Amino acid sequence: MSSILLKSAKILDTESSHHLQTKDILVENGEITKIEDSIESADKIINRENLHVSNGFFDSSVSFGEPGFEERETLANGVTTARRSGFTSFLLNPNLNPVTDTNSAVKFLQQQIDTQLINIKPLGALTKSFDGKNLAELYDMKMAGAVGFYDFKKPIADANLFKIALQYVKSFDGLLFSFPQDKSIAGKAQVNEDEFTTYIGLKGIPNLAEELQIARDLYILEYTGGKLHIPNVSTKASVQLIKKAKAKGLNLTCSVALPHLFFTSNKLETFDSKYKILPPLRTKEDSKALTKAVKDRIIDMVTCDHEPMDEEHKELEFENASYGSIGLESAFSVMNTLFGIEKASELLSKPKTNFGLKTSKIEVNQRADLSLFDPNSEYIFQKQHLISKSKNSMFIGESLKGKVFGSIYNDSFYEN
Structure with a gap:
């Protein structure tokens, strides 16, 4: 014993x-x-x-690199990182190589996960290879253990495809994730559009790019029914859109990433690529609105949005560097700094039930x-x-x- x-x-x-x-x-x-x-x-x-001591920490957005991007992170070391950082469960994003978009891919991943001393639930891709055009094997992936479907940080531009996907997954209680960005508005810009980024000479993404996508998704959700999760909400107006949708009784959850609560776009003054994330860092006004929305429970969960990136792709000039920041090791400390221990422990443990993960008292x-x-x-x-x-x-x-x-x-x- x-x-x-x-x-x-x-x-x-x-x-x-x-x-x-x-x-x-x-x-x-x-x-x-x-x-x-x-x-x-x-x-x-x-x-x-x-x-x-609290209930084991959970996060709704963790990326590793295995299979396909082991230079970024392996499953074994990723699990060690999570466990030593207090996390006992999380959702694993499908941004692997190959993309997790089939029944066999989910089963293979689950077999590797089952050898680890942790409770990881995989997400499956919404479209094949994240192509945004053809739905992946949603039902089959659900049967293999996928708890939701998400083209990781790639918006679904085709409104009709998104509508069909919501209608389809209703038959087996599936959950869709929709990244909130309208690419036609965002274009090739890489930072927030605000006074500071304009001053330092960086082309910006207007808040409209996020809010337009969220508004579209919420209209479609109201039409179709079903379940939707909006990850990485980052603007003040997005919060208001979600608040109104929840008041209508839509089956909707959302998350905000810790960097959007802790930093603002002013951090980009040195053009340091470690601050290059998607969505981009926003203004102080947005950050305050997001923090209040977490406290008011309009935003359902906070994620560290852990996204490992190797030096070859990150240690470059700002415009050439890849997006992403790791966050597991700092997540508890940042959340505790922002919210205090009782709220932090609640945010780190309670949201797992939104995805059907068991919790114990x-x-x-x-x-x-x-x-x-x-x-x-x-x-x-x-x-x-x-x-x-x-x-x-x-x-x-x-x-x-x-x-x-x-x-x-x-x-x-x-x-x-």
Whole structure:
């Protein structure tokens, strides 16, 4: 029998009768068997200063590189990165090579995932090879385990195709993701269109490009019914569109990426490619509106939008560099810095139920699915804190609050 004992852990779980209490927690063979004021012995004892524990962290947008882009990230190292960063479950984007767009591709990926000590659910592509023209094997991928369908950060330009896809997936309770950008408006611009980016001479993407796509998608969703998730919402007006759609009772969720809450386009002053992401960093006004929408629960979830990119594609002049930033290692600290520990732990654990992932309370006889951390530790986030194979983090050099000690999932423990 393997056992893990957490000593003097403050519990953060609003569904638990022990919420905000400091207790000893015993995990045996992947199950919580005791929660008491004092427990004496176990095979492994974790006794950390200011130890806090919550439900295992979850993220709705994580990219790795295997298969096809192993130079960016492998599955094994990606899982280690996630687990040591407190994550016990997440959705894996289909932007691999080959693209995850068939039943066999999902099955292959799931077989590789099942060898890891983590709960990963794959997303399938919405169209074949992300071509935006031909629907992929949606039903077959759903049967193989895909929890949703998403052409990763590639908008669906064809409105009729999007309508047909929403109608089709209703028959098997499928979930569509739609990236909010109208390419005909965005053109080849790579940053936000605002006073600052105009001043430094960069051609910008107007907010209209996002808002027009969202408005179109919401009109179609109202017409067809079905389920829709809008990832990476990034403008003030987008929030208002989503708020009105939810008031109508549409089956709709959305997310915002942490960089859009923490940074603004002013960071582009040095033309540093680590700040090149999609959607682009927006204005302070947008960032404030997004943060308020998270607090008001108009935005359902916050994602670290973890997107590894190798130096060959990232360490280039700004206009030639690839989009993307990694975020798993810094996610808890950034969220804790922005929202405080109770809201951060809620945002990091509760959204998994939106995608049909099981959650367990911090109670006796429940499966162990736990994240361990100190919410008060302050530090400067540095390259040395990165576990990912790729190092393209825009949070390097930022003052953050809160450090993760590790995670327990079933009977496995990953420790920092």
